[in-house]
Amino acid sequence: MQPLFLAVGIVVLVAVIVDIIWTTLWVDGGSGPLSGRLTTWTWRGLRSVGDDHPKVLSTAGPLVLTLTLAMWIALLWIGWAFLFAVDETALVSTHTGATADWSGRFYYVAYTMFTNGNGDYTPTTSTWEIASSFTTATGMAFVTLGVSYVLTVLGAVSEKRSFASDVTGLGQRSEAFVRAGWTDEEEFRGLDLPLESLSTQLSLLADQHKAYPILHYYHSEQADRASAVAVPILDEALTLFRHGVTDDAQPNPTLVENARASTDSYLETLETAFIEPAAEVPPPPNLDRLRDEGISSGDDEEFGETLEELRERRRKLLGVVRADAWQWPPVDERE
Numbered sequence: 218m219q220p221l222f223l224a225v226g227i228v229v230l231v232a233v234i235v236d237i238i239w240t241t242l243w244v245d246g247g248s249g250p251l252s253g254r255l256t257t258w259t260w261r262g263l264r265s266v267g268d269d270h271p272k273v274l275s276t277a278g279p280l281v282l283t284l285t286l287a288m289w290i291a292l293l294w295i296g297w298a299f300l301f302a303v304d305e306t307a308l309v310s311t312h313t314g315a316t317a318d319w320s321g322r323f324y325y326v327a328y329t330m331f332t333n334g335n336g337d338y339t340p341t342t343s344t345w346e347i348a349s350s351f352t353t354a355t356g357m358a359f360v361t362l363g364v365s366y367v368l369t370v371l372g373a374v375s376e377k378r379s380f381a382s383d384v385t386g387l388g389q390r391s392e393a394f395v396r397a398g399w400t401d402e403e404e405f406r407g408l409d410l411p412l413e414s415l416s417t418q419l420s421l422l423a424d425q426h427k428a429y430p431i432l433h434y435y436h437s438e439q440a441d442r443a444s445a446v447a448v449p450i451l452d453e454a455l456t457l458f459r460h461g462v463t464d465d466a467q468p469n470p471t472l473v474e475n476a477r478a479s480t481d482s483y484l485e486t487l488e489t490a491f492i493e494p495a496a497e498v499p500p501p502p503n504l505d506r507l508r509d510e511g512i513s514s515g516d517d518e519e520f521g522e523t524l525e526e527l528r529e530r531r532r533k534l535l536g537v538v539r540a541d542a543w544q545w546p547p548v549d550e551r552e
Contacts, residue, residue, distance in 0.1 A: 219303050226299030230355075233292035237359050240285075241366040244428045247489030251292075252285045253430065257491050259284060260434045269542040271438040278435035282370065285431075286363045290330075293359065297326040297352045307345045308338045330356030366429075373425040374435045377444045380418040381437070384447035387411065389440075390546045391453030392506040395461070398468065399512050405458075405468040412468065415451060416476040423482035430490040436541060445541035449534040452480045453502050453546070460523040461504055463513040484533050495535035498528050499545040 236249030248256060259281050267273025301307050301322045308317035308325055317325060317338050325338040329352045340346045388394030398408035422444065426432050437443040458473050467473070487493075501524050504514045524531065538545050 219305075222299045222302045226296050226303070229292055229296035229299065233289055233296060234355070234359070237289055237362060241362045244424075247427065247430045247486075251288065253489070253491070255284055255288060256281045256431050256434055264542060271436065271542075274436040274542055275438045278370075278374065278431065281431055281434060282367050286367065289359060289363055293330065293355055294323065294326055297330070297348075297355075298322045300348060301326065301345070304345070306341055307348075309341055311336055311339050326352060329353050330360075332357065370429050370431060370435075373422075373429060373432055376418070376425070377422055377432060377435065378437060378442045380415070380422055381442045381444045381447035383411070383415060383418065384451050385441040388450065388454070391450050391457055391502050394450055394454040395457045395507060396510050396512065399510055404466060408468050409472055412472040412476055416472065416479045419448070419451070419476070419479035419483055423479060423486055426483065426486040427489065430486065433486075433490040433492060433540065440543055443541060443543060445537050446543050446546060448480060448483055449499075449538055450546045451476065452530075452534055455480070456523070456527065457502055457504075457507070461502065461507065461514055461520055463515055466513040484530070484537075487533060487537065490540075492540040493536055494529065494532035495539060496532075497535070498524075498531050499535040499538075 232251065236251040239246050239249035240252050247253065260277050263273055263277050263280070298319070301317075302319070306316050308322060309315065310317065310321070321338055328337075329349050332353055340349050384394070387397045398405040398411075400406045422432075433445075440446050455473055455477050458468055459470075459477075501521070504517055504520060507514045535545055
């Protein structure tokens with residue numbers, strides 16, 4: 218009897234099972250303790266090695282998913298191998314009758330987890346037969362959960378990039394977004410449907426980021442398909458709609474506030490991805506860009522006071538941008 222091996226095996230198995238269930242099934246829990254830290258360390262390592270090159274950072278998402286699955290499988294493998302090492306006679310060779318050494322235990326656990334069933338080793342007692350059954354069960358159940366998790370994340374990545382394209386398609390900075398809805402009749406027309414759609418998309422995106430924080434680390438090579446750029450553009454545009462233009466020119470306030478609430482939900486997901494607010498506030502939107510288009514704008518001083526009240530919110534938005542290795546909007550200074 219090897220009590221140390223028993224303790225190690227139980228600790229490893231409990232840790233990996235909790236992490237798998239936490240990550241894949243607990244919608245409000247975000248990433249598990251192990252996978253969450255693996256994600257953060259991998260992202261920081263790629264940023265350090267790749268010098269924030271978009272091509273390098275675009276590999277972060279696939280790499281993290283691969284490493285997460287590999288970590289889960291490896292820890293299950295190691296945990297069960299240590300449990301079978303508790304008793305030196307737990308497994309014997311069906312060919313020679315010799316007890317299994319460490320390589321034999323790892324070999325047995327591997328083919329039991331993946332149900333190859335070649336029978337080179339066999340358990341010696343009913344206790345180890347039951348343990349073998351649990352080995353197979355955890356292998357089938359948790360590998361299946363892992364694959365399902367990957368497919369769900371990949372679907373969410375597509376939706377995330379679609380949202381970003383919809384936002385930046387209206388404008389690659391907040392002032393351009395606002396100008397896109399201004400008409401010759403000196404009012405905002407045609408924005409109700411886009412605002413409602415973007416609000417719905419962002420609300421879904423926030424829920425997905427809360428359930429799968431790895432989405433924060435799926436980096437797009439193009440800024441116009443990066444949600445970390447699109448969310449600040451949209452939120453700053455909402456600030457302009459609410460506080461930057463005169464009351465008689467504002468679009469439907471219900472839609473603006475609904476979209477604002479969706480942004481709030483998105484910002485609440487930052488903690489699960491270890492994303493911190495920036496130390497300073499970003500540059501303010503420029504009301505003169507709106508006035509140049511004939512848009513009725515408010516007083517600069519009052520707008521500045523409003524931005525000061527939104528200081529913490531805007532620091533979070535800047536933190537999102539920098540965490541994804543982008544610059545604060547505008548993407549293009551000519552916009």
